Amino acid sequence: MVGLKLFNTAGGTVEVLPRLAEVEADVQALVEAHMETMLSIKFLASEYVIDCVDGGRIDSLGLDENGAPVIVEYKRGTDAGVINQGLYYMAWLTNHKDAFRGLVRDRLGVAAASQILWSAPRLICVAGDFTRYDVHAVREHRRSIDLVRYRYFGSDHFGLETVASVTGHSARAKRVRRRVAGASSVRHQGGAIAELVAAIDEVLVGLGDGVTRVQRKQYLAYQRLRNFACLIPPQQTKVLVYLKADPTAVDLAPGFTRDVTGLGHHGTGDLEVQLRTERDLERAQDLFRLSYAAA
DSSP states (O other): OTTOOEEEOTTSOEEEOEEOOSSHHHHHHHHHHTHHHHHSEEEEEEEEEOOSSSOOEEEEEEEETTSOEEEEEEESSOOTTHHHHHHHHHHHHHHOHHHHHHHHHHHHOHHHHHTOOTTOOEEEEEESOOOHHHHHHHHTSSSEEEEEEEEEETTTEEEEEEEEEEOOOOHHHHHHHHHHHTGGGSTTOOHHHHHHHHHHHHHHHTTSTTOEEEEOSSOEEEESSSEEEEEOOOOSSOEEEEEOSOGGGSOOOTTTEEEOTTSOOSSSOSEEEEEOSHHHHHHHHHHHHHHHHHO
């Protein structure tokens, strides 16, 4: 985004210069007010006071679309301490699950509180910029961390750019990779479908840097900052993938793509893609890229 140039072409061509917030609180208030739209995270609490010896206030607490706990920390500009501060709060969160569970129950209900994905807590740092040392540091931690750069453009536009996205190097992450690699063991799944699942996984992970997998019982999510694809456990003859691409912007093909807006289904996304063969996977790749770009 630092290199992005934005122009207003209404009544001429005028460059809209990027700027930082006047104060950190402005960024926090804007993101919290629109957290689900911007980050696909349900907002839970602001300036949450933690109960421990050293104390502290978590800028924002939320629950992402896969049910994972999320801490969001903000800085107006570049701040070398934002990652360590966030990791301190992450440690508190994982050691005080009952407090977070109670918060989710009060805000979102009993069902949401019972389905929290404790194996994949996330830290999102939103700041004016990050150094190369910040990017290197997140790769050394065993946590899921997203570094997100913000910019205001004029008075009406606000941009978020993922600078780095790292998934935790946990035993759970290794199990997810083994589960995908061993897709042939899934019940009533033939060899051809197993190979197709592995090929779909390779394509989705290969769309760009920072793609992470999040395993839930009903689906396997592929996540950038937000989910961009959800793979449903394969059926006998086909694999279903749900994408965040806008179904109204796609030429739907019966038996291949379907608008499921408002229809109940596992995973996230309103565009259903049905894959039966490697040829279907080739047809779907533009849709995969479209959804990845939207995330």
